[in-house]
Amino acid sequence: MKNHKSPHAVVLVILFALFMLLIIYNSNSRGEGLRYAPPQNKTPLPSSLKTWGVKGEYLPVSGGKPLDRHCNQCVLITSSSHLLGSKLGRDIDQTECTIRMNDAPTTGFWEDVGNKTTFRVIAHSSAFRVLKRPQEFINKTPENVLIFWGPPLKMQKSIIKLIERVSLSFPNMTAFVASPKRMQQFDDLFQKETGKDRQTSRSWLSTGWFTMVIAVELCDKLHVYGMVPPSYCTMKTPPHRLPYHYYEPKGPDECTTYIRNERSHKGNHHRFITEKRVFARWASLYNITFSHPEWETGGARYKLFKSSLWFLDCCVISHHATEERLGALWEIRSPTSSQLDGSPSKLLPVGRLAVETEEEEWKEGKKEKRGEKEEKRRERKMKVRKEGKRERRKEEEERKKKIERKDGERKKDERKKEERKSK
Numbered sequence: 001m002k003n004h005k006s007p008h009a010v011v012l013v014i015l016f017a018l019f020m021l022l023i024i025y026n027s028n029s030r031g032e033g034l035r036y037a038p039p040q041n042k043t044p045l046p047s048s049l050k051t052w053g054v055k056g057e058y059l060p061v062s063g064g065k066p067l068d069r070h071c072n073q074c075v076l077i078t079s080s081s082h083l084l085g086s087k088l089g090r091d092i093d094q095t096e097c098t099i100r101m102n103d104a105p106t107t108g109f110w111e112d113v114g115n116k117t118t119f120r121v122i123a124h125s126s127a128f129r130v131l132k133r134p135q136e137f138i139n140k141t142p143e144n145v146l147i148f149w150g151p152p153l154k155m156q157k158s159i160i161k162l163i164e165r166v167s168l169s170f171p172n173m174t175a176f177v178a179s180p181k182r183m184q185q186f187d188d189l190f191q192k193e194t195g196k197d198r199q200t201s202r203s204w205l206s207t208g209w210f211t212m213v214i215a216v217e218l219c220d221k222l223h224v225y226g227m228v229p230p231s232y233c234t235m236k237t238p239p240h241r242l243p244y245h246y247y248e249p250k251g252p253d254e255c256t257t258y259i260r261n262e263r264s265h266k267g268n269h270h271r272f273i274t275e276k277r278v279f280a281r282w283a284s285l286y287n288i289t290f291s292h293p294e295w296e297t298g299g300a301r302y303k304l305f306k307s308s309l310w311f312l313d314c315c316v317i318s319h320h321a322t323e324e325r326l327g328a329l330w331e332i333r334s335p336t337s338s339q340l341d342g343s344p345s346k347l348l349p350v351g352r353l354a355v356e357t358e359e360e361e362w363k364e365g366k367k368e369k370r371g372e373k374e375e376k377r378r379e380r381k382m383k384v385r386k387e388g389k390r391e392r393r394k395e396e397e398e399r400k401k402k403i404e405r406k407d408g409e410r411k412k413d414e415r416k417k418e419e420r421k422s423k
Helices: 007-033 089-093 124-131 152-169 180-194 207-218 254-263 272-285 306-314 319-323 352-422
Strands: 058-062 071-077 097-101 119-123 145-149 174-178 219-225 288-291 301-303 316-318 329-331 347-349
Touching: 058 152, 071 207, 097 207, 119 124, 119 207, 124 145, 124 152, 145 152, 145 207, 152 174, 174 180, 180 207, 180 272, 207 219, 207 272, 254 272, 272 288
Parallel strands: 071 097, 071 219, 097 119, 119 145, 145 174, 219 288
Antiparallel strands: 058 174, 301 329, 316 347
C-alpha cells in the first residue's frame, strides 16, 4: 500500500517553512535598515549648521524611527565640576530639552544638574559604561534619546552590535549612530573653522565638539552650563584646582587636562581650548549662551595664549587688540571686521610681532615663576639653617648638663670617700 502523509503533517511542514522564511527576511531587512558604509564621495559642507539636517545622517539602531525631534529651548549640561553647588537642577528640569554627555550621571547630583535627559551624546569609548548601567542611562527618563559617535570601523565592528544586543532587553530604548558621512563632515567642519586638518594635526575631536554641533542642529536657542571660556585656564592668576568631571572628585584637574592636551604634539590629543574658541564664534551665529562660568563672547574675538601657538597660521590679528593686549586678542576667519564692532578695522596677517609679544609675556611669566621658586628655595634653606642652629644649641645644652651631672657625681663620691677616711 502506498504511504500517504497525513494532512496535518503537511500543514505543519508548510507553516514551519513559512516561519523560517519570515525569520530570514526579518534578519535581512534589519541588516539593510542600518546601511553603515563609508561615503562614496565627499559632500561639501553647508554654509550653516542649521541646514545640515539631522534626519538622514543619524542612523536608527534601536527604535526604528528617524531623528526628527526639534526643540525651541535647550540646555547642554557639561560634565564639569563648575556645576557643583550651583543648585541649577530645578531650572534645568523645567527646560524643554536637556542634553547630556557620555556617562555623566544625575543620581546623587540632582540639585546641581537636574534629572531630565532628552538627548545623551555618547562617544564610542563611553558606550560600554553607559549601556552597562541601564537604570541610570536608559530607563531613568522615558523620552531619553541616545546618540553614539565614533570611528566608522570601530562602530561597525563592535559598538553597533553592542547597542543592538542591549536593545533586545530594552525594546523602548531609542538609539542612533552618526553615519560615516556625518563623521567625515565633523572632521571637515573642524578644518573649515580652524584651518587645521584633524588627522595631520594629530587632533581628536571631543564629545563636546559633537554635542555642540548636534545641539545647534536640534535647537533654536541653546544655553550651555559648566563649560569654561577659552582663556580660563591660561589666566595670569591661575584658577583653583577642580576635577575634570563633577562625578569623579579624585579625577585629574580640569585645567591641567586642557592645557596638556592643547600643547602636546606627541600622539593624538583633544584640542579643548581650540574647540572653545570656535564655540565662542558660534555664540552670536547660533544663539548660544554660556554660564557657570560666564563667557564674554564679543563676536569672533577671544584671547589666544601660548598654550595654543600650534594654531597660529590660520589666524589674523586686528588693530583693535592694541588697547588691551597687543597680540593677545584674536579672531578666526571673521568674514568682515564690521561684524565685530560696526567700524572698519585693518586686519594684519599673523606675524613676528604677535608671536614675539606672546613669547615675551610667556617668558616674563616664566621669570616670575622662577623668581617665586628661588624665593621659596631660599626660605627653605633659611628654615633648615634655623632648625640646624636650634638643634645644635639643644645638643650643646644637653652636653653641658651631662658634664655638670658627671662633675656633681664625682664631687659627691669624693666627699663620701673623705668622710669614710675621717671615720
